Amino acid sequence: MANYTEWNQALISYFLKGVPRGSKIYLSVDDDVLARMGQGFFLTLSGSDNWSDDFQEAIRKAVIVDKQVNLNPIQGRDENDSPNCVAFLGACVLTAYRMANEEEISQLNYFKRLREILPLPGSLRPQGMKSGKEAEEPLWKAWNYWLWEQGFQPSAYPGRGPQKYINYPISQCLLRQADKDKLQVLFATKQWTVPWDAQTLLTQIRRESLSHHLRELVMENKQRTEIVAEVIHEVYQQWQVQGCPATPNKVGRTWSPNLFAGLYRTEDPFLGQVDYYLYPKQQRGRQLELVQVEYENRTQALSEERPGWYLPIGNPLRVDDLEQGLRCSVVSPPELDQLILPARDFWLLIPDAENPDSGVYASWGTPELGTPFILLCKQELLNDIYRLRDERLLAWSGEPEPIAENSNWVELIQCLVTSQAYDGVFIDNQTLKDALQPNVRLSISFSGGLRVPNQRGWLAGHPPHVTVFGFAPRVELEVKSLLDEQVVLTRSQKTNHPLSLELPGTGLYLVRATYGKESAERLVRILDWNSLEISEPERREFMNIGDKYSICGSMILPIP
Structure with missing residues (x-):
């Protein structure tokens, strides 16, 4: 059985591993997440085959003393300078998920469910847990502060009135089990088997008749759009792994066998030559030691470029690769199958937030308001794009430029979204509209x-x-x-x-x-x-000088 400290570290790794800096972090712990964590971080169970039970037992041993809650052992930080409270907060979120699946959300129902997890008799706030201001809130504030320190954005916040403190865990809940079941039925009914990326899948779902809660998640709560799209995409991939069953299945308890890739754009400052490279994306929450893919007739190892992304690989992409997409076989590890570059009609490319003067653009996410970006698209989309410009929703510099001679793909540079009034405008490509429409004001x-x-x-x-x-x-x-x-x-x-x-x-x-x-x-x-710290270079470039020496920056070194 994994103890509390092991679960605490596993939760932190799961929610931060493979996540780009600056992302908003949701501690969305449910039974499916615990099962995937158990498979990815631990080797054996404690006698049952239920990772949720294992997790709950670890929480009980850490915070229950003489049938009372004692939060003193999980205060502060551990030897790795990580907060000790994350596993307990995860249990609070698991409580909120189970309450939301079956009952009206209220303080009474919340503590009734929390007592079942701990377990303790009764239905009110457990003994030992003083007021929310003294018990839970300091732990949530410690977690939020630590996330800020690591370069992430926290998402847990208090509510108002009687739900002020229980709103912290409620704010972390994304897809309920009922939502996952309804999505699987939708996938099966529509017979969707295309390897869409998260944004394209979300656009397809928005066109369908949805339950009130799902519609609120994918249409109305725009600040959560990006993370909800990622979670739905996970459900979609796992449903495909299970063979696309016609009835709901516990698909969330498996990992996706596929990696996805975006685009990495470079431009020669002297010649103006623009090149695009395959830019593999890391899987969120998964520990993969060595990933090798078969690409351009050779095996290439993927190395981390930054949290969330591997280094670009291979030679510049061809226009046909953009048009048709790419599928590369994964050589190792064996649990992965393919690296997929989706076939899309357009890509949004934003500058490097960590080094904005580098001149590099990539598919790092949705452009923030006021951030100029590059729109790479097929020429067939230009009518839609001109419509958005005429409606003063989108602006750019210069004219669309083909990326190659006789190419169907063009670039629009220095693009800016200039208004949020997209709802009253209709264009043919709904995915483009969804990608450009601001999620925030x-x-x-x-x-x-x-x-x-x-x-x-x-x-x-x-x-x-x-x-x-x-x-x-x-x-x-x-x-x-x-x-x-x-x-x-x-x-x-x-x-x-x-x-x-x-x-x-x-x-x-x-x-x-x-x-x-x-x-x-x-x-x-x-x-x-x-x-100030002196940073080691992430990689060194060597150029041979004759047969005996090479040059690296200002150093001349013998060739080994």
Whole structure:
């Protein structure tokens, strides 16, 4: 049986492994997640074949003393500087999932379910768990703060009234088991077997008749769109692995055998030559030691380029590869089958947030408001794109340029979404409209200053400028120190205009912009000069000079 500490570390790894920095993290623990974790992180069970029971037993042994809850052992951080509370918080989310599957959401039902997991008799707040302000909330705040430190965005937040504290775990729930069952029935009814990516699948689902909860997830709650699309895509792949059953199955308890790839774009600054490369994406939550694929008639090992992505591989893609997509066999590990570049009509490519001056663009996600991006698309989409421009929803620089002679694919550069009023406009390609339509009304961008990319911060005395992009004329801006929660700046700020940040010293600061019920947050880390670290290069490029020596940067070395 895995103990509490092992489950705690496994949960942290599962929800952060393969996740790009800056992503919003949902601690969405359910029975399917625990089963996949058990398969991926542990070797044996404690006598049953149920990973949920194993997890619950570990929680009980850690926090139950004399039939009371004692949260002292899970305070603080472990030897790896990770929060000790994550497994207990995962149990709270598991409670919220089970309540949401069957019952009306209320404080009474929540604690009744939590007592079943612990297990304790009764139905009210368990003994030992004081008020939510003293018991659960400090643990959620510790988890949120740690996520900010690691470069991620937390998603757990309190509610109002009687549900103030139980809203923390409720806010982490995404797809319920009933939702997964309904999606499987939809997949089977429509006989969908195409290897769509997450965005394309989401567009297909939005066209169908859905339950109230599913429709709210995929249509109305736009701030969760990206993570919900990923979770639905997991269900879709796992359903296919099970042979596309006609009736709901426990498909969430298996891993997908496929990796997916996006595009990585480079441009020669002197010749203007643009090339696209196959850019493999890591699987979220899965520990894979060595991945090798058969590509261009040779076996190529995948190396991590950044969290969430492997290094681009192979030679520049051909136009036919964009047109038809690619499928490459995975040589190892044996549990993986293929690396898939989906056949798509368009790609959105955004600049590198960690190194915006590199000139590199890739399919790293949805463009944020105010961030210029490149739209790579088939010429057949130009009528739709011109329609969006005429409706003042989209703007770009110059004319569409073919990526190769006689190519059906063109690029539009310096694209910007200029309005959120997409609902009243209809174009032929609904997937394009869904990809371009903003999910939020506000976003925060940093520019300038003296950036320290490898430490994800800026040097003291040289902070960045902050710009709030949005469609409202002004927002309320607040900057708060996360260490002592002291507010250091409040002001009314014009949108789309940069503001020089004046910060009192080093540390972590949360920048929040608010307009009505809409808000956006970004973390800025200010570093002291003495805290600078020398980073080893991720890879070295050698060029041979004759038969005996090679040159690497400023060093001339003998050829081994």
